[in-house]
Amino acid sequence: MVKVKVCGITNLEDALASCEYGADALGFIFYNKSPRFIEPEKAKEIVKAIPPFVTTVGVFVDEGANTINEIVKKIGLHAVQLHGNESPEFCEGIQSKIIKTFRIKGARVMGIGTGEQGVNKEMERYNVSAYLLDTYKEGVEGGTGATFSWGVAKDAIKAGKIILAGGLTGENVKQAIKIVMPYAVDVSSGVEEMPGKKDLKKVMEFIETAKGAI
Known part of the structure; x- marks a missing residue:
């Protein structure tokens, strides 16, 4: 069964409802330019209140390694999601x-290193637990609401655990899962009333559809 991560959590109500509906992981964005930004202290209170078997993920964009490690320790996060141009060498310090x-445009990874690279070739440079594939949109770090070619993601699964993101909704997630067969799917804007506030009916429907896709 495909796992589901609900990202962009900013309040306890959305967190608890997502857990109740079957979310496997929650994402907290510590990037202050995001409309889904959450202060570490607030995230800590939410993490304390959710069930113990739900994975908590901190999302960072080109943040310093020391700051990331401090926030992870302070809150008790299970994992970090590096959403910027972090190098393989940088990852070693986390x-x-x-x-x-990896933000995808066409069949290329954008914004990492010296420019555009083939997806699998770029992924092979990183020794990480999982790879999240999202849609590239200039000036936007996640939450684009746009999809990319799922065939690219399907081909990438040979490199490791793939978390599929980018414009997923309750309407298209079943098809996406059947094509890609990912380890997990990630949703944020596709289940929102507005940035930072989830539509709980959409959250429930998304999780039910994703879990029942295969």
Whole structure:
């Protein structure tokens, strides 16, 4: 069964409801330019209140390694998601399991290193726990609401555990899962009333559909 991560959690109500509906993981964004940004202290209170078997993930964009490690330890997060241009060498300094994001445009990874690279070739450079594939949109770090070619993601599963993101909704997640067969799917804007506030009916429907897809 495919796992589900609900990202962009900013309040306890959305966190508890997502857990109740069957979310396997929750994502907290510690990037202050995001409309889904949450202060570490607030995230800590939410993490304390959710069930113990739900994975908690801190999302960072080109943040310093020391800051990331401090926030992870302070809150008690299970993993970090690096959503910027972090290098393989940078990842070695992170004292936690890492999900590395690769933003896809066409069949290329954008924004990491010296420019555009083939997806599998770029992923092979990283020794991380999982790879999250998201849609590239200039000036936007996640939550784009746009999809990319799922065939690219399907081909990438040979490199490791793939978390599929990018414009997923309750309407398209079943098809996406059947095509890609990912380790997990990640949703944020696709289940929102507005940035930072989830539509709980959409959350429930998304999780039910994803869990029942295969």
